Amino acid sequence: MLELAVLGLLVDTDLHGYELKKRITELLGPWSSVSFGSLYPALARLERGGHVTSTAEAASQPGRPTPMSGSLGAELAAYRTRSQPRASGRRARKVYAITDDGRATLRALVDDHTGDDRAFALRVAFCRLLDPSARLALFRRRRESVAERLAHRDAAPTSTDRYRSRLLEFQDDRLLRELAWLDDLIAAEVAGDHNPGDDPALAPTGGNPR
Amino acid sequence: MLELAVLGLLVDTDLHGYELKKRITELLGPWSSVSFGSLYPALARLERGGHVTSTAEAASQPGRPTPMSGSLGAELAAYRTRSQPRASGRRARKVYAITDDGRATLRALVDDHTGDDRAFALRVAFCRLLDPSARLALFRRRRESVAERLAHRDAAPTSTDRYRSRLLEFQDDRLLRELAWLDDLIAAEVAGDHNPGDDPALAPTGGNPR
DNA sequence: GTCATCATGTAAGCCGTTACATGATTGC
């Protein structure tokens, strides 16, 4: 799940750990975010596995602009420009970039259907990386799962406890709304709403065309 | 979280592990349920800690009806009656009962405010065990937390990705609805909607008055 | 001088999972 978030975010732009954490928090919400204690080991794992590469951002050498900048994305460059004024002396950052292998892994991660609600949300967040049929399948799987949950609910006996019944009511409403949302998404997919120009984000080419 | 579910269910009636698992699944939904591999160790932990006691349900001795039945609840008796036909020869069950210590622990567990959404749902499911002021505080804390999340959302930049923006929209709607639900709950509490006769479930008396 | 922010990591531990081991009863 952490891997999914990291790889998904690295598709857009190269990032260092600290910034990555901020973006994950933004994506998942301050609740159910991740800690450094899991992020850094995860990055190390991903690097060992060849899914990402890291480049030590050289500090205190203003004469040499962006050494090994081949894998550094345009957005990071912009970020670095914004924070240029006190570039030297800062603690060395490790900038991570996704590899072709990582892109393949990411596609598999988005396509699989294990894990909880948070994992599904993450999949939706990155589902543009799937081809249309896989994306549609993702939505349909979820729809079925939610429908099943609802059916199971209807069979359960009504609770006598006021709070418990209010809770059940609320949760049922939630499921119904998710179902409607999924139906909307599915309808849009079937209608061929996806722009004909394929997203090139996952193309195994070096140098982001942006 | 598992402890919370177990203790909460044991307040209503004494249960053995297998049945407990079924009820937890009913409460949490087939998704995000628990496995035996965590339930049984949890029960052992709770027993070691003195929060529950276990009684080996004697089988193949039809002559002696319910030995040590002092701590066996009425609802279990009913359950046993329903499955009486083949009572002897069945694998021995361990029936768990909550202790006064367990009731105190449960109250603390429901009152605390750590953990994720599932933990909150569980707290609501058992919040009748709190006194009105603590219950109100529970709802208000949650309300604040959800409101904060929403405020943070509004500040975030809108995504360019279609799926991501649809997701954000959906999640925002969810938060708004939870807010409205909480406001309802809080209003009902403030209006003194709680029945004046206190729930005796948490009274440290032996022998359930049912 | 000390606090907040940026920045990267390690170590211990918790809580949960899957897979395995055991064993009886009922129904096909």
Place this chain on the structure above:
DNA sequence: GCAATCATGTAACGGCTTACATGATGAC
């Protein structure tokens, strides 16, 4: 005889958390 259901447990492992360790910079 075989599978499903009931019933209880152990072992290995995974992923994530908290707390700790380190260290620089800028603002008050």
